[in-house]
Amino acid sequence: MEQKQLIDEIVKLKKERDAIILAHNYQVPEIQEIADVVGDSFALSKHAANTSHRVIVFCGVHFMAESAKILSPDKTVLLPARDAGCPMAEMVTADRLREMKAKYPEAAVVCYVNSSAEVKAEADICCTSSNAVKVVESVKNKQIIFAPDQNLGSYIAKQVKDKEMILWKGFCITHKRVRVDEVKKIKELHPNAKLLVHPECEPEVQALADFLGSTSEIIKQAREIPEKDIIIGTEEGVLHILKKENPDKKFYLLSPGLVCQNMKKTRLQDVYLALLNMQHEITVEEDIRQKALKSLEEMLKIN
Ligand code: 13P
Ligand code: SF4
Numbered sequence: 001m002e003q004k005q006l007i008d009e010i011v012k013l014k015k016e017r018d019a020i021i022l023a024h025n026y027q028v029p030e031i032q033e034i035a036d037v038v039g040d041s042f043a044l045s046k047h048a049a050n051t052s053h054r055v056i057v058f059c060g061v062h063f064m065a066e067s068a069k070i071l072s073p074d075k076t077v078l079l080p081a082r083d084a085g086c087p088m089a090e091m092v093t094a095d096r097l098r099e100m101k102a103k104y105p106e107a108a109v110v111c112y113v114n115s116s117a118e119v120k121a122e123a124d125i126c127c128t129s130s131n132a133v134k135v136v137e138s139v140k141n142k143q144i145i146f147a148p149d150q151n152l153g154s155y156i157a158k159q160v161k162d163k164e165m166i167l168w169k170g171f172c173i174t175h176k177r178v179r180v181d182e183v184k185k186i187k188e189l190h191p192n193a194k195l196l197v198h199p200e201c202e203p204e205v206q207a208l209a210d211f212l213g214s215t216s217e218i219i220k221q222a223r224e225i226p227e228k229d230i231i232i233g234t235e236e237g238v239l240h241i242l243k244k245e246n247p248d249k250k251f252y253l254l255s256p257g258l259v260c261q262n263m264k265k266t267r268l269q270d271v272y273l274a275l276l277n278m279q280h281e282i283t284v285e286e287d288i289r290q291k292a293l294k295s296l297e298e299m300l301k302i303n
Pocket of ligand 2: 061085086087088089114172173174175200235260261262263
């Protein structure tokens with residue numbers, strides 16, 4: 001099917017099925033264009049929790065669609081690219097987290113949303129990169145187990161001095177690719193540019209940034225700063241909206257490695273087939289869902 005025809009079919013099916021399409025900022029441009037909402041993990045969770053539509057088509061990776069199902073159990077949640085996972089989320093399991101909890105019985109568990117429902121069920125509260133500092137500040141315990149992203153955890157630890165952060169050693173394979181020498185080189189090439197970086201990057205890279213934030217915070221910052229040259233230290237999908245919103249500004253990707261293969265798996269054809277056949281539905285076992293919901297709801301209370 002031609003692209004135009006595919007889009008028409010998706011629009012038609014979306015109405016018939018009473019569906020909403022949510023897409024993460026890292027999705028390919030044509031998916032961002034057909035989505036009803038494009039945003040960061042936090043914004044998409046909020047939309048998933050509050051939507052009145054019967055079906056949620058989640059263009060992102062598995063943990064995002066799973067969070068949508070946890071928050072909206074009565075909705076049908078579809079993940080068009082069935083095998084779109086997040087390698088970081090797979091770096092922590094509920095069993096290993098329970099072992100860690102047994103080792104630090106006084107600690108609260110703060111869990112990055114990039115994790116499975118089983119892991120969220122073991123946590124006291126979830127966070128995303130946009131609210132991580134506020135979430136950790138809200139926790140009463142002095143000791144905090146933070147999983148799975150070590151880089152986001154060390155970013156939080158620098159902001160929140162009165163907590164003892166016990167960091168899981170997980171990482172984002174995409175953001176970890178950025179090397180300090182690449183940062184220095186691109187800064188030399190564009191000496192007047194501002195560098196906006198995601199906290200999933202290594203601490204040495206974070207240290208060279210002018211601004212650190214989630215994907216949507218980076219997009220907002222790029223919109224608001226007067227500088228015309230901006231270096232982007234997160235996955236390249238954000239360039240679509242950045243260029244669209246700021247035609248007078250120039251954007252440079254910090255590293256060619258900033259491409260998440262999993263985020264690129266969803267194509268128009270997948271969205272069409274998901275809606276046509278109502279396929280690749282996400283399910284979560286009810287007792288796990290109840291526990292994971294508590295951690296997500298605690299997070300949603302913060303913002
Ligand atoms: P945010 O959009 O919340 O910053 O998430 C980044 C990310 O890597 C999602 O997988
Ligand atoms: Fe996971 Fe990193 Fe891809 Fe986000 S960008 S889905 S954290 S691998």
